[in-house]
Amino acid sequence: MQSFVARSSPWRLLLLVAGALAFVALGVWIAGIAGPPPKPGREWIGWASIIFFGFCGITGFRRVFDSSEQVKISSFGIYCKQWSEQTIPWSEITDISVWEFKRQKSLILQLAHPERYPSTTLLGKMAAVNRALTGGDVAISLTGMDRSFADVLGAVEYFRKTA
Numbered sequence: 001m002q003s004f005v006a007r008s009s010p011w012r013l014l015l016l017v018a019g020a021l022a023f024v025a026l027g028v029w030i031a032g033i034a035g036p037p038p039k040p041g042r043e044w045i046g047w048a049s050i051i052f053f054g055f056c057g058i059t060g061f062r063r064v065f066d067s068s069e070q071v072k073i074s075s076f077g078i079y080c081k082q083w084s085e086q087t088i089p090w091s092e093i094t095d096i097s098v099w100e101f102k103r104q105k106s107l108i109l110q111l112a113h114p115e116r117y118p119s120t121t122l123l124g125k126m127a128a129v130n131r132a133l134t135g136g137d138v139a140i141s142l143t144g145m146d147r148s149f150a151d152v153l154g155a156v157e158y159f160r161k162t163a
Contacts, residue, residue, distance in 0.1 A: 003074035004155030006147040013064045013144040020057030024050050063144060070145055073155040075162050078109065080140045084120040088138070092117065096156055099134040105149045107156070108136030 028034050031046025072079040077089040088109065095110035111117060114137040119127055130139045142149055 003072055004147070004151065004159070005069050006071040006142060006145040006152070007068070008063045008066050008070055009144060009146040010064045012146075013060050016144055017057050017060045017064070020053045020060060023053035024057065027053065060144065071140060071142065071147075071152070073152070073159050075159055078140070078156075080138065082121055083138055083140070084117065086117055088117050090160060093160075095136075096160070097136065098153070099136070099139065101133075104141070104143060106134065107140040107149075107152060108134045109138040109140070111137040114138075 027046040027049030029046065030037060030039075031043045031050060032040075033046070037043050037046070068081065069079070070081045072087070074087075075090075077087045077091075078093065079087040088111065092112050093109050094112050097108045097110075099106045099108045117138070119125070119138075127137070131137065140152075142152060
């Protein structure tokens, strides 16, 4: 095996964008923008929904047109575009585990020296939150990508042995 590559899946991302738009519409209703709010005094929930899911929808829509490698696993290590443009070498990865929440799985990397591989993306700005939730340094999700989580686990197992 040369390397494992996962790219964005346009149809999966469009489904996620559609879901985000539905939550934005729900937020518009709760905020009282399209008529009286269902629960006066709770309009802030609608605004929070509009902002959060609006951002998610925009981000997902932008990824629909990105055909570059999102995750690459090879004998050199693991690259995750959502984390940074650096490949994290196997020698720096001390442990790999799976974290699951509501049937959504993430690959969690523990690094020997996390400060050497800082994130250059928004995901990295939330690294402390990820660390608190998952206990790891880097969380890699395949949501909206063209490969399965089982494929990723197989690639990790294969390349970790050969490294």
